[in-house]
Amino acid sequence: MTVSEPAILITEVWDTVRFQELPPLPLVRHGQVEAWVRRLLEKAPGLFQGEVVGHSVEGRALHHVWFGSGPRHVLLWSQMHGDEPTATTALFELFEYIRCYREHPRVEALRSELTVHALPMLNPDGAERFQRVNAQGIDINRDALRLQTPEGRTLKALRDRLQPCLGFNLHNQDWRTAVEKTRKPASISLLAPAFDEARSDNAGRVLAKKVCAVIRDALEPLIPGQIGRYSDAFEVRAFGDNIGRWGTPTVLIETGPWPTADHDEAQRRLNFVALVSALEAVASGKAEEADVGRYESIPLNESKGLLRLVVKGAQVFGEAGDAFTADLGVAASPAVRERAGQAVAVMAGEIAELGDLRVFGAFETVEAEGLTAVPLPPGALKEGDTVPLPPRKDCTVRVGHPAELMLLRPDGRPEMWRVERIIRFDR
Template sequence: MMTALILSALLASTPASPRLSRNDVPGPQALTKLWEQVHAKELPLPPLVRHSHVEKQLKRLRETAPELFQLEVVGQSVEGRALYHVSLGTGPRHVLLWSQMHGDEPTATTALLDFLEYLRTHREEPWVARILSELTLHAVPMINPDGAERYQRRNAQGIDINRDALALQTPEARTLKALRDRLKPFIGFNLHNQSWRHAVGNTGRPASISLLAAAFDEARSDNPGRVLAKKVCAVIRDALEPLAPGQVGRYDDSFEVRAFGDNMTRWGTPSVLIETGPWPSRTPDAPLIQLNFVALATALDALASGKAEKAEVARYESIPENDSTGLVYLMLKGVGLFGADGKPFTADVGISVTRTVRDNGQGPALALVGKVDELGDLRVLGALETVDGSGLFAVPLSATAKEGDTLQLSQPKQHTVQTGQPAELMLLKPLEKASTYRIERIIRFER
């Protein structure tokens, strides 16, 4: 009896573990699991998603839940593809989200479609119902369908839509501006991708997600709208860091007078920029889509619940700023090279990679194009993959080479590695016989 009384007293004095209310958005890890349930598995990888895929998904949402989704064609691209505006919710405050202004920046388009599906299938959950009752959401999931068709940054006129906010020479820019002017949203989300060379500050860590509360003047002043955008970025940071520790950066906030995010803020729609960057995996798409999904869910919940207003601006301003050249895809560390005089020296080799889409005869397919981008002492750079080159030499790849083969290099000065050349290399181990090497590894990317 005494033991039971003591145990009861201890339990009574122990603070209860915090529990999520049914009104709270699930935590980041839980949201990634929920994303797996709603992700449109019929969609190809984001770089291969085309206007027809987006159109099909939006029409399916409208057909399966006509009481929830409104769908309208608000414009046409240069080549006549429909620019779709989907809206849902009944709240008095309007939110505008737009994705893929640049046709080769596709990750958030898929995440946005997945999030809309989540809202459809989970609308009875209290936190989802609160979003739909407090906010009215408006999304243009693919603002540059002609660019997406070619997997290129610019539209079919060759114009960067994100530098056309003032001149309005593209039909896509005119459509987005007219939609903003009609809706007058109190906040906007500008969804992009950034190159895989972006690192978080000087940490060498990949900037998998970068955030920005867009400036509205050269002085980068604050007003209530931009302060709110900063607080929303702070909420997103706190949600994403458990999923990507050290991989959330802050995008350069220099004012760009022609850009949509900056002008949206100036027009009265403070803009949150989300830039999706590199991920340390050979299969980066799923985790990057997940990060965008979690960012959208937590940000919109914070706006609907009032949590955003309570966030600390310091949590945004303390995010390390991006370094746009601080990362390479593959680093060969301390590898032997041959100079133009044939003499050996030791250096690091940094290989950068860009994604492109090519027709392989059976339709569009992804390709990784690599080049030697950096050479020398690269200790200040990070890498998604690092290879210890100690005791090895790097030389350009020969056409018939296979790993395990032996070869002779009688003229080392003919086997130099230089910046700008394709990332097609062999790592060689010197053997006892002079000028004889064994091929330890072949590095090959697309040209």
């Protein structure tokens, strides 16, 4: 499949406005967001407007930034889960696009037809800790009815004030999420959430489905087979579902797993292309012309269907008994850890599956027939070293153990083994 012209253009534009020398996305904190907001309002005071629209539990400002003068209002919010950071940076790259290309006909049309509002980093206290919930320990996205979180009350009040025609709920999803049947990573998943138990359609939800179709068509040439769709079962507590019930249809964009070390950049680019494509389609009216069938035919997500690494056919020692043949599956995802008193971003992994793993997708597969998998002992072992087999108590491999393993092959000398492969992810 060839990349369409709009996707090429938007991707090339992202290369000119993307942020350089960023910390890893898990380390983008509230202070960085405030610096970006200040910079934006200083550099383009007539183009962008901003206000502090609320505060988090711990008193961090919640910023509302907007541009455009169109009659239709669109609201985007990101990082209501503190450990889901991708779209926060992507939103500011979207703003940078608007700032740098303000006189381009595409941007002028967007600004004249829409007023675009954003509430980036809705959960700054959670972002500070790189955790899903806020400082109260509440999942903000399950607080739409009781409104016990100040962050949730802020989002509800802003929606009620603006009465936007469309909302964008921007998240990251589990790195084990696959596209059903293909077992490919669900790098982007989409949903037009239901607003009632019957999963009814009205004009607003149909528009949201069409916008999802636009996003699919923009991204599919870039990530063929890597777009999934969430189940539209109604979640009575969730903001996306309830905002639809209150009169604003929403589009859920979930950023998922990416196979290479440059995942931060790749994921931001996908978000940028998705958001620009969607906003332009809404502004121009092309969203109304989109084929709903392109949304309905997006394959569903497969939860827990993907692994970072699969070791196939190794000899493994369980908690009891002799060694047996099994596949080992490692799940890994971005995380934040304290190292020497500083927060650092890591790819943390653990053994997530053990047994016959033929039904799972994986970024990497290691053929291990004739090898024995055992936990990696402390020390400075390297591949090619020769070691004795550890005592039986130190050979046990279990689900939930750290993904720190060595694959051993008999050396030919009694009780000596060669280290063929070392597998090590952060704890």
